[in-house]
Amino acid sequence: MIQRETLINWALFALLPATALIALWMDEPFIITLATKVAILALAGVGLNIALGLGGLVSLGHAAFFGIGGYAMGILASHAQSYAPLMQTPVLIEGTTSMPVIWLVAILASALAALAIGALSLRTTGVYFIMITLAFGQMLYYFAISWPAYGGEDGLSIYVRNGFPGLNTLDPIQFFAVAFVVLAAVLFFAGRLARAPFGLALAAARQNPERVETVGLAPYRLRLVAFVLSGAVTGLAGALFADLNRFVSPTMFSWQMSGEIMIFVILGGVGRLFGPVAGAALFILLEHVLGGLSDYWHVYLGGLLLLVVLFARGGMIGLAAGREVAHD
């Protein structure tokens, strides 16, 4: 069983660069961009999966971190674009167009936000937690809309994609390579995390918090660390997503975005390392196949999601694997 899942995982994983390379060969840059989008959205899903799959924390507010990552990129790049320093006192901070710097800022900013939101939200459990994370996401959404300095409701356009040392990121295949390598690195990290003592303790805290407490570990702290890691990864995905579109807007904070990130995880299979990759790929595929058939493709997406939830628990990867652990 495990072997079969590993096989599926590697096949899935190889499919993404294979698609991009075939598209390169056939000179279809749009398909490469789609593959890049899958890699980035999968990254956001991998982030959520750390909290949702491993920690059992049903966060309906991960768009908050996605948006913070996006705005980290937007704000830094827009300052670099206009040559106006971000801050002059006490230290001079200037904008930047270097991807690694932007990633670092996006990760730090979203981790900090996740620390604050998590510290408050994790005081509650179950349905309260769902609603509170949703509400915090909305709070940042309305903040982004009403804060006029960075475009407000209209968002921010960045005219040139940010640079990565030694690469031409405006070339679709090179930007795909950047996104894919980041996804691979994070998947490796998330896979290690799940088997590390921390990951085991976190999974135990999901299944039986009382026992975890008895052996001297604090579930609250484990969950908070997981939530922060999860937010940081999703923030990194947000920065890449903003770079893909060269545009950030408050929609990145919207709760539909949170729902979509959750859909990637669920379609693929909760708690499964490669679940978000499968889910994001299926989502983008559906968007293009069904979106071509009908303007109202969300009806079909809703129907499919409903069927998966009602009848195919464990998602695509888990179709054969039986019932997953309860998550509340």
Added chain:
Amino acid sequence: MSLILLIEQVLNGLQFGVMLFLMAAGLTLIFGVMGLINLAHGSLYMVGAFAAAAVAGLTGSFVLALLASLIAAAAAGALVELLVIRRLYDRDHLDQVLATFALILMFSEGTRWVFGSFPLFLDIPAALAQPVSLPGGILYPAYRLLIIAIGLAIAVGLFQLIARTRIGIQIRAGEADREMIAALGVDISKLYTLVFALGAALAGLAGALVGAIQSVQVGMGEPVLILAFVVIVIGGIGSIKGALVGALLVGLTDTLGGVLLPPLFATFMEASSASSVGSSLASMSIYILMAAVLLYKPTGLFGSTT
């Protein structure tokens, strides 16, 4: 700021609050009795508004439109409960969130399919379109006063229903112990459908009443749904009294925050940045209120502490 303006804003806040109560009451009942988190409640609000706009367009009667909103939303609620929701009672919250999220997608796109993307308009009846003068020389729209009155009447009715009637007893018993009341011969699945339809009808009515002030469009339900979540988190999930108190608190905070905060900041900042900081903070104010309540009581003001 003049006192009259302030009183007008308090009335606006009350009107917004009672509308939120109509939404939150259904949500909190459904959660309290069935243990179900229903994201699609906003869609039922939208269904009510669209039904009212369609019937008002056909017949020109506002009363018929309100009736249609109640019937359509209750029917949609009952149908959804029978087809989908009833399979979710035993599932964990994650499944409930996803399934009801899927329902939102289907409701929204389905409505767009039938009615198109353009907003519909529902007119306030002519008799209520004039402002009335209140004691103290305040002029206030009659229609908004009517909304406050309807909302408060429904609140009283709901409290009576829950506290005094046979159905109310069954609902309260269902919250406490569903196996026991099933053993006592109450048809629990019929009761669940009934509660769900009741919550849906209240949401639909709220949609129709608000639809006459704002426009009726796809996606109108979700912002209200999220505010209703904030309301029941503040009030305590499962408590009707909490929903009322929370709804009024949120309605007043939201309305007064938007009016009072920008001038407040203008007293110590320059005008342009004061209005932007003030309005950003105002839009965040209800969430700050929620965070404050949770710090003080993690299960909400009237939530059970178990």
